[in-house]
Amino acid sequence: MSATSDSVPRLSAEDRLEILELLARYCWAIDCDDGPAWAATFVPDGVFHSLLLDKSFSGYDELVGMIETLRQRRAEGHDRNLIHVPANVVLELRDDGKVRLVAQLLGPRKGANDQADFAIGWYDDVVVRTPEGWRFEVRRHKHWPDPDLAGSPLR
Amino acid sequence: MSEALGDGDRLAVQELVSRYAWALDTSDADLMASVFTPDGAFIGDLGTYTGHAQLRSWVESRSAALRATQHFVSNVMLTFEGDVILERSACLIIGDGGSQSGVQSSGFYRGRVVRHDGAWLFAERSFHHW
Numbered sequence: 001m002s003a004t005s006d007s008v009p010r011l012s013a014e015d016r017l018e019i020l021e022l023l024a025r026y027c028w029a030i031d032c033d034d035g036p037a038w039a040a041t042f043v044p045d046g047v048f049h050s051l052l053l054d055k056s057f058s059g060y061d062e063l064v065g066m067i068e069t070l071r072q073r074r075a076e077g078h079d080r081n082l083i084h085v086p087a088n089v090v091l092e093l094r095d096d097g098k099v100r101l102v103a104q105l106l107g108p109r110k111g112a113n114d115q116a117d118f119a120i121g122w123y124d125d126v127v128v129r130t131p132e133g134w135r136f137e138v139r140r141h142k143h144w145p146d147p148d149l150a151g152s153p154l155r
Numbered sequence: 156m157s158e159a160l161g162d163g164d165r166l167a168v169q170e171l172v173s174r175y176a177w178a179l180d181t182s183d184a185d186l187m188a189s190v191f192t193p194d195g196a197f198i199g200d201l202g203t204y205t206g207h208a209q210l211r212s213w214v215e216s217r218s219a220a221l222r223a224t225q226h227f228v229s230n231v232m233l234t235f236e237g238d239v240i241l242e243r244s245a246c247l248i249i250g251d252g253g254s255q256s257g258v259q260s261s262g263f264y265r266g267r268v269v270r271h272d273g274a275w276l277f278a279e280r281s282f283h284h285w
Contacts, residue, residue: 013162087227088173145223152183
């Protein structure tokens with residue numbers, strides 16, 4: 001974090017860039033079916049709330065297992081999510097020093113018949129600083145449009 | 156002169172671009188007004204909206220169908236000229252078509268970003284189709 005002239009703590013440019021790269025590493029890992037790399041973007045007891053699978057995955061083993069679940073689903077003929085394209089990322093520093101990450105998500109996908117379309121959604125996450133760098137504490141993948149949103153989720 | 160723009164300023168303007176998209180995609184009139192200077196203007200397909208009152212009215216009047224879209228902005232280029240940042244960014248507009256969503260439109264933004272009360276805000280922004 002960095003101090004400002006009005007003593008309101010703010011995220012430094014370095015922290016922002018590191019968190020943006022965490023997000024990029026997350027996307028590369030899940031899009032390459034790399035369970036360990038994907039789980040490593042979370043804290044050891046991190047939680048991912050999956051909209052697609054309609055369940056939550058907690059901790060390293062369950063997170064790695066989720067990637068295998070997605071691979072099995074594709075083998076069974078379910079849609080393949082091609083890439084995760086986050087956009088419009090906003091980072092908000094909370095009073096407890098954690099960061100709220102909000103982003104929109106574009107997900108090109110292909111069905112078994114090779115028909116391509118887009119899944120869209122958004123993320124509402126908590127990112128925390130660890131000795132190893134910034135990591136996801138919680139990631140929530142949500143619907144778009146989101147019936148629970150009245151206006152934007154930003155302050 | 157772009158090398159005179161610090162990392163913090165670049166990131167702040169990138170986030171300004173994101174906040175604009177969130178404001179539009181969630182029809183948040185307050186958020187939309189907050190990313191423009193008090194006399195800031197947006198120029199688009201449906202007209203020109205100048206000042207916070209007109210910007211709020213524009214956002215509030217968007218149809219339900221438009222509210223189900225997302226404006227995916229990328230390839231943001233920032234050029235610092237004097238005390239103004241010139242923004243150019245690409246935009247892909249994805250619509251919610253129920254279980255399948257497609258590309259509704261694509262284009263780019265031209266923006267003029269200025270310092271106002273310590274924050275970088277749009278003085279003007281326009282959308283152009285490819």
